Amino acid sequence: MLALADVVKHYRDGDGGTVRALDGVSLNVASGELVALYGPSGSGKTTLLSIVAALFAPDRGEVRVDGRAVSGLTGKEAAGYRLRQVGYIPQAPGLMPGVPAVDNAALKLFDLRRSPREARREVAPLLHRLGLGERLKHRPEQLSAGERQRVAIARALAAGPKLVLADEPTGALDSVRSREVLQLLKELCDEQQVAMLLATHDPQAAAYADEAIALIDGQLVAHVPDVGAGLAGTR
């Protein structure tokens, strides 16, 4: 489903030096597979997800999603790609303040030409599934941090993406809420056969993955299949 081949992304830092955010990353993620990409802050995880989401292009290398190269998409094509094929769960939910949870979650469906009524009807089961059935009309200001993050997850999944990119989705949550969210992502991944790339620096998150990969200083240093297997038993 997702294939990265020798992806390179370098930045200039403030002192004129070069930061090698991604340095020849190659990776494959199949449908229904949850891959955890873990590593410390600044290791290049967010850069990798952003390139896969076509938020910006790599300096070199190729990213293919469902066989389609996404690195060279125009702005309009990239928007359509993210709208239809990708669900992006950011570190912070970034919901629209004052807007009910159900509308926040249904946002992508509006751009897919559903009427608000249709969109709300379509996204409601997902919100119920995420434990927000009683909170559909609550505004973000009235939700807890975990609830807000679940609304963001619902938004990412609402349009039925083939690929979900989750950037530290549990970073702002306590351990109980983190486990709930991770469990949910894993279940959705299995049920909907979604390819999921989960960036995290939390070993517990990696434990929910089918495969865990460490990204250090822009390079995939090791495939760590035993991390997930080893920790899976703790679930």
Next chain:
Amino acid sequence: MRFSGLLHLYRVRLRSRLVQEALATIGIAAGVALVFAALIANASLTGSVQQLTSGIIGDARLQLISRGPAGIDERVVDTVARLDGVHAAAPIIEQRANVVGPTGRASVTLVGGDPGFAHLGGALVHNFTGASLARQRAFAIPAPMASRLGLGLYRQATIETGIGTSTLLLGAILQRDQIGPLVHSPVAIMPILAAQQITGMGGRVSRVYIQPAPGRDAAVRRELQPIAEAAGANVRSADSDIAVFNQAAYPTQQSTQMFAVLAAAVGFLFAACAVLLTVGQRRALATSLRTEGYVTRSIVWVLVFDALVLGTAGVALGLLLGDELSRHVFSGVPDYLATGFPLGDQRIVSASSIAIATAGGLVVACAAVLIPLVDIIAGPAARIPTELVPRWQHPAVAGAGAACLAFAGVIALVAPSWALVGLIALVLGLLLLLPVLVRAAGAALSVVVDRLRSPGAALASWQLKSAPGALLAIALTATGALAVFAAVAIGGARGDLVRGLNGSGADVDRNADVWVTFRGGTSAFAVTPFNVTRRQLAGLRSTDGIAGVGLYRGSWLDLGNRRTWVQAPPAGAPAPVPPSQLRAGGLAAATSGLRAGGAVVLSEAVADQQHVGVGDTITLPTPRPTRMRVAGISTNLGWASGAIIMNAADYARAWDDAKPSAMQLRLRPGASPTAVAAAVRASLGEASALDVQTQAQRLALHRDATRQGLIRLSQITVLVLISAMLAMAVAMIGVIWQRRASIARLKVDGIGTGELWRSLLIESTVLLGSGALAGAATGLLGQLLLSRALEAITGFPVVYVTALPIAVGILGLVTVVAVAIIALPGWAATRVAPAAPTAS
């Protein structure tokens, strides 16, 4: 907290909020500029009369002023000078005249002074009244006028007066270093002897200025009284013209002040909108400072310092802008006032104008910075709210707003003289209802959105309902609403006034097919008397096409501090009483009374002041005091101080002066007014000081005079509208610009740039349009109140017609222009690169 600490904290935070601070500074500057320019305009109008008056009277404290244009016997000067307690007495000739140069003609107040003015020391006159010059046939004018007329020193120039034209030497060009700001006054100064010769006032003077010995004012005034009665003059304080002028300029000043207040409210709302853009940052700062253990006083100091820097920058820029505005936009003076008073076009920037504008700017900056933070500053540290949720959408607030509107409606219907109170209630009601209106607009859009498949509309609807934006939305809507309200109410009332004034002028103009008046600035009022010989009259009567010639007489008559306009049409005039202007007394009875003689029609304000009504008698303080019966009550015929109508024969007796101030020519059926006017012009000769106008030309002259007289109102309306459009657009742009992070987040979810742009435009249109709509709707009620107020308070003729086309036009214009201004920056904002929010 030390000052250096405050400064450092301000400096380090400035870089990240430079754009918002710049917008806020511009907002405050716009408010200050509007207020400052309006204050300068008002101060200049009154100040120019004050300057000219003091430039003439010098140290004089009393005056004898002739009751009519023919003046008083000059021998009275010696009588006055010999009175015990009189230190100095100096006569003056004061007449309307035109100075003609190679490149133009200027309407001036001709002032003839005598050597006695050397004792009084008035800056304008004493320079040109030396004994050595007393017998010179020369005159002086200020340098800007000389330049405008193409006149050089010691060149011959023509001066037109009521008795004809004269050629005099331009003996002096008065520079600013000689006469100060009076250099802008429309005056021509000459020795009194020359003035008497060219105005036909040999042996007569217009006024005698008197400087009593210290402490003898009251005694001298008592002694002057019988002398004045015998001479046909009034005893007044030397500067009484200022009070008379203030009375005449009252409607102009009031309307300008009212506009200034509305302009200030709009400008300061603009400022508040702009400052509100920075509320988020300041709340974060205040929260952070509290968390770090700052005491309330230190936080307040930090914020007050912010406000003072912002306010000072805004005020400085605003004063500069306001100064420019007053130079280039508000620079003219109303011609209709210049007819009765010697008005200059000097700009007077008073310390009080600067102080009011400065204080206003600083107060708004402090209020806008501090009020949204009251909860943080005053609340307990443990319960700092994370965001500002306005409480103004409470039903009680809307209820109070509705009550205010109802109150205004009741006043409009049953108590028009309380109309100004009604206007205040209306504005208050409008502002109180806006929070509910913003919510209703959001709800209405939601209903529409539910039937559409437009993500742009859905996003717009959400933004309108979003709490953090509500405060700014209300401020933005209030700005638009108030501006449109002001523009519709004042524009509508102005239209009503124009219709009334034009109607009043037309009633008078229709009394003749062709008019002959003294050329120049007083032509529209026909108040400058001129000589006409029997031969000239006979010549006119025998001109082809002329059926009859009527002699019209008119001038000013001071009643207390009212300089009333006297109209004295010939008894044979078709409508000596303007039919549309009569307010009390039957038209037929008033007309026949006037034709028969011994009767007058008074305007309402004059009748009220004199406590007389229809059927009563009144003794007018004319040169020959005359007892007359009141045959009717009229509007003020467009002259704020009031008007008196009598027949021309009565006027000649009361003023002891048979000179006409206009000739009304009635034509034979089929005769062409244009052809007859051309023939009359030819018979009068090129050099004549008289102007010949057809009825159509005179109607156009009155329409022009009306338009020019109300120009300040039009200018301020336009400025308020422009400011409002810019205010709303700039504030909305600021809001949109701040939203780029959330736009970037939406783009991560694949929402397209086009949809985001559409949502911004829909949101802007609904927000600004709903404010403008509320303003337009209440503006129509405001127009009714304002027209009623103008009619009741000033006595102006007003013809009320609902200004629906104006309201619709302004509503559309403001909304479309503001949204058009927003479109480009909105598009730029939606071009932001997609970016996911981070946990930090």
